[in-house]
Amino acid sequence: MFAHTILSLMIxxxxxxxxxVMATGGDHNATTAxxxxxxxxxxVMFLCIPLxxxxxxxxxxxxxxxxLPWIPSLDINYALxxxxxxxxxxxxxxxxxxxxxLAAVKAIKKSVSQYMAAFLIMQGLMNxxxxxxxxxxxxxxxxxxxxxxxxxxxxxxxxNRSYAxxxxxxxxxxxxALMFVALLYLRLHAGSFEITKFxxxxxxxxxxxxxxxxFFAAFAVKVPMWPFHTWLPDxxxxxxxxxxxxLAALMLKxxxxxxxxxxxxxxxxxxxxxxWLMIVLGLFAIVYVAYLAIAQTDMKRLIAYSSIAHMGFxxxxxxxxxxxxxMTGNYQDAYLSFEGxxxxxxxxxxxxxxxxxxxxxxxxxxxxxxxxDYSGVASKMPVFAAFFMLFAMSNVGLPGTSGFVGEFMIIxxxxxxxxxxxxxxxxxxxxxxxxxxxxxxxxxxxxVVAGSGVEKLVDITLNEKLVFSLxxxxxxxxxxxxxxxxxxxxxxxxxxxxISLQSRL
Amino acid sequence: MxxxxxxxxxxxxxxxCLILMVDTFIKQxxxxxxxTLTQLTLIAVFILSLMQFNTQTYIGFHGTFIRxxxxxxLELVIYLTTFVVxxxxxxxxxxxxxxxxGEYYVLGLFSMLGMMVLVAAHSxxxxxxxxxxxxxxxxxxxAMKRDDxxxxxxxxxxxxxxxxxxxxxxxxxxxxxxxxxSIDLAQIAQMITTxxxxxxxxxxxxxxLIAGIAFKLGVVPFHMWLPDVYTGAPTSVVLFVSTAxxxxxxxxxxxxxxxxxxxxxxxxxxxxxxxAILSMGLGNFLAIAQTNIKRMLxxxxxxxxGYMLLGLIAGTQxxxxxxxxxxxxxxxxxxxxxxxxxxxxxxxxxxxxxxDLQGLNTRSPWLALMMLFIMFSMAGIPPFIGFFAKLSVLExxxxxxxxxxxxxxxxxxxxxxxxxxRVVKVMYFEKPEVDDLIxxxxxxxxxLSTNAMALLFFGVFPSGLYALCxxxxxxxxx
Numbered sequence: 001m002f003a004h005t006i007l008s009l010m011i012x013x014x015x016x017x018x019x020x021v022m023a024t025g026g027d028h029n030a031t032t033a034x035x036x037x038x039x040x041x042x043x044v045m046f047l048c049i050p051l052x053x054x055x056x057x058x059x060x061x062x063x064x065x066x067x068l069p070w071i072p073s074l075d076i077n078y079a080l081x082x083x084x085x086x087x088x089x090x091x092x093x094x095x096x097x098x099x100x101x102l103a104a105v106k107a108i109k110k111s112v113s114q115y116m117a118a119f120l121i122m123q124g125l126m127n128x129x130x131x132x133x134x135x136x137x138x139x140x141x142x143x144x145x146x147x148x149x150x151x152x153x154x155x156x157x158x159x160n161r162s163y164a165x166x167x168x169x170x171x172x173x174x175x176x177a178l179m180f181v182a183l184l185y186l187r188l189h190a191g192s193f194e195i196t197k198f199x200x201x202x203x204x205x206x207x208x209x210x211x212x213x214x215f216f217a218a219f220a221v222k223v224p225m226w227p228f229h230t231w232l233p234d235x236x237x238x239x240x241x242x243x244x245x246x247l248a249a250l251m252l253k254x255x256x257x258x259x260x261x262x263x264x265x266x267x268x269x270x271x272x273x274x275x276w277l278m279i280v281l282g283l284f285a286i287v288y289v290a291y292l293a294i295a296q297t298d299m300k301r302l303i304a305y306s307s308i309a310h311m312g313f314x315x316x317x318x319x320x321x322x323x324x325x326x327m328t329g330n331y332q333d334a335y336l337s338f339e340g341x342x343x344x345x346x347x348x349x350x351x352x353x354x355x356x357x358x359x360x361x362x363x364x365x366x367x368x369x370x371x372x373d374y375s376g377v378a379s380k381m382p383v384f385a386a387f388f389m390l391f392a393m394s395n396v397g398l399p400g401t402s403g404f405v406g407e408f409m410i411i412x413x414x415x416x417x418x419x420x421x422x423x424x425x426x427x428x429x430x431x432x433x434x435x436x437x438x439x440x441x442x443x444x445x446x447x448v449v450a451g452s453g454v455e456k457l458v459d460i461t462l463n464e465k466l467v468f469s470l471x472x473x474x475x476x477x478x479x480x481x482x483x484x485x486x487x488x489x490x491x492x493x494x495x496x497x498x499i500s501l502q503s504r505l
Numbered sequence: 506m507x508x509x510x511x512x513x514x515x516x517x518x519x520x521x522c523l524i525l526m527v528d529t530f531i532k533q534x535x536x537x538x539x540x541t542l543t544q545l546t547l548i549a550v551f552i553l554s555l556m557q558f559n560t561q562t563y564i565g566f567h568g569t570f571i572r573x574x575x576x577x578x579l580e581l582v583i584y585l586t587t588f589v590v591x592x593x594x595x596x597x598x599x600x601x602x603x604x605x606x607g608e609y610y611v612l613g614l615f616s617m618l619g620m621m622v623l624v625a626a627h628s629x630x631x632x633x634x635x636x637x638x639x640x641x642x643x644x645x646x647x648a649m650k651r652d653d654x655x656x657x658x659x660x661x662x663x664x665x666x667x668x669x670x671x672x673x674x675x676x677x678x679x680x681x682x683x684x685x686x687s688i689d690l691a692q693i694a695q696m697i698t699t700x701x702x703x704x705x706x707x708x709x710x711x712x713x714l715i716a717g718i719a720f721k722l723g724v725v726p727f728h729m730w731l732p733d734v735y736t737g738a739p740t741s742v743v744l745f746v747s748t749a750x751x752x753x754x755x756x757x758x759x760x761x762x763x764x765x766x767x768x769x770x771x772x773x774x775x776x777x778x779x780x781a782i783l784s785m786g787l788g789n790f791l792a793i794a795q796t797n798i799k800r801m802l803x804x805x806x807x808x809x810x811g812y813m814l815l816g817l818i819a820g821t822q823x824x825x826x827x828x829x830x831x832x833x834x835x836x837x838x839x840x841x842x843x844x845x846x847x848x849x850x851x852x853x854x855x856x857x858x859x860x861d862l863q864g865l866n867t868r869s870p871w872l873a874l875m876m877l878f879i880m881f882s883m884a885g886i887p888p889f890i891g892f893f894a895k896l897s898v899l900e901x902x903x904x905x906x907x908x909x910x911x912x913x914x915x916x917x918x919x920x921x922x923x924x925x926x927r928v929v930k931v932m933y934f935e936k937p938e939v940d941d942l943i944x945x946x947x948x949x950x951x952x953l954s955t956n957a958m959a960l961l962f963f964g965v966f967p968s969g970l971y972a973l974c975x976x977x978x979x980x981x982x983x
Contacts (some may be wrong), residue, residue, distance in 0.1 A: 071968040139887070144888050162930050180899075
């Protein structure tokens with residue numbers, strides 16, 4: 001019984017909680033709003049425990065299935081399910097939302113109820129994105145989650161917020177609009193919006209390429225892949241700390257998830273013939289964008305560019321599989337690369353999310369994101385500096401942190417595809433270390449300049465310590481004991497990969 | 506039997522005359538009696554039509570009158586919108602000189618009667634009669650603010666353009682009569698299927714018909730009157746012009762094209778495709794440039810009608826019912842949007858510029874949220890009804906393999922998102938310049954909230970409304 005409602009609960013408890021929070025009204029009820037929000041997020045987080053324990057890792061298909069007819073005349077159903085790729089994403093969504101809400105308890109003072117409501121509703125909708133097994137339901141959640149994010153950037157953001165919010169919305173909408181037509185087209189041929197039905201379609205190469213391009217428009221903007229990334233630095237920079245965390249940790253992942261769930265298994269031949277494009281764009285993100293990151297003077301912008309570089313890694317991992325199979329014919333190597341991409345997608349959330357939150361902490365006290373304004377923060381905020389160092393190390397990909405696992409798997413398998421691909425991919429280890437450590441050096445070390453405001457900094461509060469500890473546990477857990485995550489993935493990744501390698505002309 | 510089927514029409518005619526008398530001869534403060542009587546009439550006629558809902562198709566009065574599911578459903582929507590229009594007009598017209606007179610309601614009722622005749626028309630003559638009855642009171646309503654230059658100009662434009670459209674339509678009808686020797690829609694359809702019609706004349710007639718329909722719906726390139734009327738007319742009249750008559754014009758299009766000329770689908774389809782692309786493109790692009798929100802909504806309306814046409818272009822049962830769905834969705838979105846403008850206006854201040862909405866979230870979070878619903882619904886973002894309206898017309902298009910047209914429509918939808926978002930931006934991201942209270946009665950508050958919430962509700966649960974739209978076309982032959 002519980003197994004067939006748990007996903008719905010995870011979608012609708014946050015949404016309804018969000019409505020309740022909104023109903024508390026203005027800021028005179030802020031405390032009530034905070035309490036309801038935290039409790040809602042905690043309840044959903046606890047629901048993740050049965051989700052994890054009840055998940056059958058030997059089954060690569062959808063589990064926890066739910067099915068209700070929604071719009072019979074258009075043959076759209078409320079169909080949910082989670083496989084080994086969805087489950088970690090759902091847990092990640094709930095974990096990140098809890099973190100963001102906990103962090104906001106102290107940090108947000110303006111329109112608290114609306115802020116909390118936006119994040120709770122976003123949490124529910126994103127859970128829906130990762131659980132929908134009906135393509136149209138997926139699309140509804142996918143687009144719906146733009147609304148709270150748009151408001152979040154625009155209402156609580158920085159100086160240039162309306163420009164950034166508008167750019168965020170229009171960019172992502174441009175991409176997904178074309179995907180929408182592709183989904184309708186697929187439905188016509190498959191006879192229903194069920195995603196698994198799409199996996200059995202046979203289509204000509206031209207059609208496959210057109211559909212691939214439609215998906216590419218949606219997902220490449222979301223990931224974001226170079227050269228469609230320009231919305232991200234703006235959105236990240238202007239968004240409040242919580243918004244940046246959700247963007248980096250979850251929203252970008254929706255793009256990779258889309259490639260894995262839709263593009264690769266639905267039009268495998270088009271993916272195979274255009275994999276060079278994806279690999280080149282992925283490498284561009286890894287190398288070129290990393291150089292861009294080095295040149296940034298704004299902390300948030302720097303981390304945003306580093307996110308793009310890391311996401312380039314995930315894309316690379318996904319699309320390497322075709323050339324690995326082509327070069328060696330070894331399925332195991334392709335599998336390693338593909339699973340590496342999924343791990344990268346999850347592990348990146350902890351490092352970059354935590355770093356954004358960290359910048360938020362600094363910004364609250366100093367009201368500046370410019371690297372130059374800081375120096376010697378470590379001497380005033382030792383605890384915070386220690387945490388930030390750990391997250392920075394994860395961003396670099398130090399063994400023992402979450403950032404290492406995925407990158408290592410992908411680089412390892414990249415050697416099977418082509419030496420130069422591996423060469424450029426591995427350069428991230430140098431470049432990533434370069435921009436991250438240089439950032440840490442400039443901000444945290446060096447002398448405290450009198451009059452810069454750094455001397456007045458106060459170390460993090462108990463609330464912030466709690467939040468950062470939770471994130472640190474995540475970073476180390478995945479870094480030291482990835483099996484906890486990998487055991488969920490194996491069978492499902494295997495299943496998706498098998499479908500993605502079929503020829504279905 | 507004949508009279509029972511036409512009872513709603515007869516009842517409205519009688520009541521409109523009665524209310525005119527009451528208004529003329531009984532002295533009343535603030536038009537309470539006229540207003541109450543009008544609204545009661547609408548409620549009563551709603552029930553009368555509802556009683557006829559589940560009946561067989563009936564054609565009477567020598568083939569000039571038809572009552573089928575389509576008629577009744579559209580009538581119900583028309584009553585509902587008119588009711589809301591009057592409700593929002595009440596305080597609005599009383600607060601403004603020259604507007605607060607009983608004729609307002611009487612003219613409205615007569616125009617509504619025209620719409621009812623139009624949706625129940627089964628011959629060319631009834632269609633023309635309904636159209637004229639619909640239009641004439643509207644011209645007068647637009648011009649009710651006699652001392653306002655803009656309103657007079659708008660009325661003049663509306664009248665001249667409307668007369669031109671009627672002329673075109675009438676000319677097209679006469680050509681079709683010449684080609685088929687009949688004015689009965691079913692007979693004309695019959696004549697064409699059995700090849701008893703003269704094709705060249707028929708084609709000429711078809712072109713004029715489409716031009717006339719395009720005028721009434723406000724489709725590019727016959728849209729010129731629309732932005733000017735929306736900007737010039739009092740907002741309460743715009744609320745009326747932008748909603749119920751659109752439903753009637755839609756009914757006219759369906760009766761003339763789908764019921765009378767289904768066999769010429771291949772001929773009228775390319776014409777409509779051209780009109781639809783122009784409307785979606787021009788409407789969306791020009792809306793971006795507007796700073797006046799009424800004008801912006803006018804262009805957005807032009808674009809929306811373009812999307813509705815996509816359903817007719819598909820030319821299938823699914824297509825027609827999705828066009829109807831789109832039309833109903835649009836009417837309720839426009840209704841909500843213009844009622845919001847009325848609500849934000851007050852004596853001596855008209856909410857007309859987009860900047861007038863500045864910082865609405867600070868002034869009234871609830872109203873801002875409702876306006877957010879309306880804007881996202883118009884932009885076609887799920888989970889609002891506007892999304893499902895777009896979904897259903899696009900789906901119908903793709904089912905008949907017009908994928909390229911669906912892509913074009915989506916591209917213009919992207920353009921459209923921009924200006925709707927700008928309204929949200931102004932409301933949420935900017936600080937208010939004025940901070941006075943928004944005065945609004947309980948009735949208006951409840952109705953506007955219900956209307957805006959309905960956009961969300963029918964977005965989350967669209968299947969009932971969608972089934973109703975399919976039901977409207979039950980028993981039609983295509």
